[in-house]
Amino acid sequence: MRIAIVSDAWTPQVNGVVRTLEATRAALETRGHVVRIIGPDRFPSLPCPTYPEIRLALAGKVRIAQHIEGFAPDALHIATEGPLGWAARRWAKKRRLPFTTAFHTHFPEYVRRRTGLSPAFIWKLMRRFHGPSSAVLCATPTLASELASRGIGHSHRWGRGVDLTAFSPHGPLDDGMVAAAGLQRRLLYVGRLAPEKNLDAFLSLPTAAAKFVIGDGPQRAELERRYPTAHFLGCRTGEALAAAYRTADVFVFPSLTDTFGLVMIEALASGTPVAAFDAMGPRDVLDRSVGATGPDLAANIERAATRDRAACARYAQSFTWDAATDQFERALRIFAEERAGSPALRSA
DSSP states (O other): OEEEEEOSOOTTOOSHHHHHHHHHHHHHHHTTOEEEEEOGGGSOEEEETTEEEEEEEOOOHHHHHHHHHHHOOSEEEEOOSSHHHHHHHHHHHHTTOOOEEEOOSOHHHHHHHHHOOOTHHHHHHHHHHHTTSSOEEESOHHHHHHHHHTTOOOEEEOOOOOOTTTSOSOSOOOHHHHHHHTTSOEEEEESOOSGGGOHHHHHTOOOSSEEEEEOOOTTHHHHHHHOTTSEEOOOOOHHHHHHHHHHOSEEEEOOSSOSSOHHHHHHHHTTOOEEEOSSTTHHHHOOTTTEEESSOHHHHHHHHTTSOHHHHHHHHTTOOHHHHHHHHHHHHHHHHHHHTTSOOGGGO
16 A cells, blocks of 8 residues: 555654654555655744744645645555644545544643643544544553543554564663662653653652653753752663663653653563553553552552563563554555545545
8 A cells, every 4th residue: 555644743853653653654664565754844844832843834735735646645644633634634624535543642631731721622623633534543442432531432543562673671781870870779761851741750759769861852951950960861762772771770651641652661671660650651551560550659669660670571572563553554444445435545
């Protein structure tokens, strides 16, 4: 198949949406599919307020039509609810062509945490956006249940995977983290440094453990000022990131808003247990044998520290991009079935 994926999140952004799409595209291409990502790099754009590294594409229906029709896809997937997503949705609706969407980011909760405003209006927009799709792809059963309770009931499971060649318990440790921690326990967070990640819950914990933070984002300067004893290591990728995961005694995931949390399974694949709140994402991803969840993050860290590291690495092997891509392909078959009675995309 020729598969067009429209996404407002794409490289050089570093986030879960981009990493999921990169891994999915690679798996699809290995299977012989032709995939084109139609992202903000193809259009003039403006920086997103409070997130300047995220670009908002200036794309109307004419420009988006040129890119989709020029590729002549057999299937259309709209990954995000941003300007490109809305433009692609309008294009497909006008032509009465089916498409799939995905619910990657919990925007209603993000708006509440950033502004204090009720998320009711954002949920109304979400229902409008996803309503016409053939299927709404979501990562976990908990998220599917919430979407159904909000009036978005046509969900389809699309899990996540981990690159087991990149993340494993075998390999060097991070010498800098070892030296900085001394004999202390090493606690690690990896991800964006932004209000919705709830980093205060981790960094404010009264503990003798050494706290390490990998990532960047709009809250970094503020967090560095407020928590001078924490070690902010900046962005890391590849072997440097894998070494940091291996070196940590516990991976701490304080987010209450993430719909999955790829970093958790990367940590587990590296042999590092996870402490998190009992929230969407951790609730479905973690098992008590490899981590600890609950309302008390400090207690969760203590319990997670007792988990067997070899068991963590074995558990992570159940999360594969092949299995996740199987689910993605099944959703596209829904598209193909609906499309049978529609004008072909190639003649749109």
